[in-house]
Amino acid sequence: MKENKKWYQSISNIVLLIACIILVPILLINIWIIAQSKINPDEIPSVFGFKPFIVLTGSMETEIYKGDLVISKVVDPSTLKVDDIIAFRDAENTVTTHRIIDIVEDDGVNYFITKGDNNNTQDQNLVEYQDVEGLYVMRIPGFGSMMNSLAEPMTVLVIFLVISLAFIIGFTISSRRQREQERKEFLEYKKMKEEEEKKKEEESKTKKTKSIKAEKTSAKKSTTKKVTTTKKKEAPKKSTTTKKTTKK
Numbered sequence: 001m002k003e004n005k006k007w008y009q010s011i012s013n014i015v016l017l018i019a020c021i022i023l024v025p026i027l028l029i030n031i032w033i034i035a036q037s038k039i040n041p042d043e044i045p046s047v048f049g050f051k052p053f054i055v056l057t058g059s060m061e062t063e064i065y066k067g068d069l070v071i072s073k074v075v076d077p078s079t080l081k082v083d084d085i086i087a088f089r090d091a092e093n094t095v096t097t098h099r100i101i102d103i104v105e106d107d108g109v110n111y112f113i114t115k116g117d118n119n120n121t122q123d124q125n126l127v128e129y130q131d132v133e134g135l136y137v138m139r140i141p142g143f144g145s146m147m148n149s150l151a152e153p154m155t156v157l158v159i160f161l162v163i164s165l166a167f168i169i170g171f172t173i174s175s176r177r178q179r180e181q182e183r184k185e186f187l188e189y190k191k192m193k194e195e196e197e198k199k200k201e202e203e204s205k206t207k208k209t210k211s212i213k214a215e216k217t218s219a220k221k222s223t224t225k226k227v228t229t230t231k232k233k234e235a236p237k238k239s240t241t242t243k244k245t246t247k248k
Helices: 002-039 143-150 153-247
Strands: 050-054 069-073 085-089 095-106 109-115 132-140
Touching: 050 132, 050 143, 069 085, 069 143, 085 109
Parallel strands: none
Antiparallel strands: 050 069, 069 132, 085 095, 085 132, 095 109
């Protein structure tokens, strides 16, 4: 039973720790992105050179799906090549993630021709270097929808409070269980020591009892020997008295 409780407590602590490790950084990154977007509304927020984008359409299926979170890396546009997937600003100043299908030059300036994998035609406008936000690195399935919900300040506040409350409650319960377990172990240890002391006292009493019995037995044997010796010495005296009476 004791091992089962320890196992349950360990699992609970691990789950709580993992939840905090995953959710807290996500929350902090989201707060950082929101802050950057408020400070520089014309720039896409980045975290350590990486920019996250929420996919709103299915134009890149089956490579990228609607609701995914796309991570792009800030790179030098001149290093990009055909078949790379890039995030760029379109004519409406909206960030789009499409594939480069060709690179063209006009008056000494290079442009990218892009197309969505799931679209029948290429994009109408050419993409300039300055419009490129980054090179597609990876996607997190379905995470974009969740991040979109987290973009609301009130949602961020509520989640922060929930995580903090969950952490406090979990820590309190874990500490309480730990104290109860330590108290139980202390009482068991105390009981064991008391039983050992009691056993030692009983053994000591048994030894004393045996010692007293042995002393009594020894005293009885000694008394019996003395009585036997005295009788043997008196016997010759009776015989001498009889002989003297006969002579008279």
